[in-house]
Amino acid sequence: MAYGLPPAVPAAGSTSAVKQVKLDRECELRIEVGNETPLRLRLLSGTAEIFGTELPPEIWLTFPPRHKFAVFTWYGAVVELDGDTETDYTADETPMVSYVNVHAVLDGRRSRARASPPESDSSQGPRVIVVGPIDSGKSTLSRMLLSWAAKQGWKPTFIDLDIGQGAITLPGCIAATPIELPIDPVEGVPLDMPLVYFYGHTTPSNNVDLYKVLVKELADILERQFAGNVESRAAGMVINTMGWIEGVGYELLQHAISTFNANVVLVLGQEKLFSMLKKDVSKNNPTVDVVKLQKSGGVVSRHVKFRQRTRSYRIKASHLFYSLSNDLSPHANIANFSDLSIYRIGGGPQAPHSALPIGAKSVADPLRLAPVNINRELLHVVLAVSFAKEPEEIISSNVAGFIYVTDIDIQRKKITYLAPSPGDLPGKFLIMGSLTWLET
């Protein structure tokens, strides 16, 4: 957690002043931190939580500019704020009681799973998938359910299928990680041991087949892990999804539900999606619970610009450089072109249209592996470092981390990149998508 120093005395003329807010039971303080400076907040008395994680008493937490969150209290609390906010207001109507009721049901199922014979089907805890349109609060609800479960000693697995935002790692990835402690309200999901697959684009329409293949790979590997781990099997999983719910987006939701064998579908904020899923999911498997939940009035809708900004912020902010070493300060490395084998997935045969027989259509193979020639186009591109030992394993392998190309010297055939640690990369094969990052 980002623990801060005691409050500084505000400078003369400063607009930020320390203020106290008293919250009655079951109320929340909704905050958008100002655009320029961080906000410090502490709990003075009572008890309160941020998205399921309890606040430590009297310790200042520092939230970065533009951060949006809520401090909720079940029994009443007084909090203190130090700094500028874009907005802060208290709400007494929240869906928190219905959310915690869902948690209680899941908790019961976890206990029953733990009490069942290890080999039996009933030893599988809840597999929850959270779905809904963009900005319906899916990530936030996933986070609460995970933190409440962790607080009670469970170690549920968090799976993030949202390639647009990427709560675990970079956008363009799908990932899973065990949650052993309530999620830090400032730092977010821990990056200790994520299992990451690189899709390489921020929308699934770039390559729907590849997206499905990677979801299946992730599900298969988790299934194997669960088979050997009674504790995580009983704790189950919480799956966060994309806000794309129409057309192919809907098909991908159904694909995720069946691939992960989800048995609880939580639908946030949309009646139509709920009734469609209730019909379609129950048809295939009547034992799946499809539950409608109210969207919180506090969820802040982020316009496209802000999304792009958070996306590049996330890429910048350490996630690009997470590595197994957990060293978050990037190192600049130089390699020869011949040292790196870069591949792209999909895109169809390279034969130009004119080379095909008249009337023939080029059949784009979405899973085709194509070697990439190093040229200036790679500048500012984010590449994933695959664990694959052979090129044929690239699609089915997870990734160790990412590098970011900062310079290409065509004459000397040298490539300069930022990586999480100095020295050799943990794998020889690199994957390129459409993910770039330009510091602005």
Ligand SMILES: Nc1ncnc2c1ncn2[C@@H]1O[C@H](COP(=O)(O)OP(=O)(O)OP(=O)(O)O)[C@@H](O)[C@H]1O
């Ligand atoms: N009760 C609340 N009070 C204040 N802010 C909130 C509240 N609930 C959620 N938010 C904020 O609203 C924003 C959107 O919420 P969230 O990320 O959960 O939505 P989402 O449905 O997952 O979005 P997406 O489809 O883009 O992934 C986040 O910045 C989150 O911190």
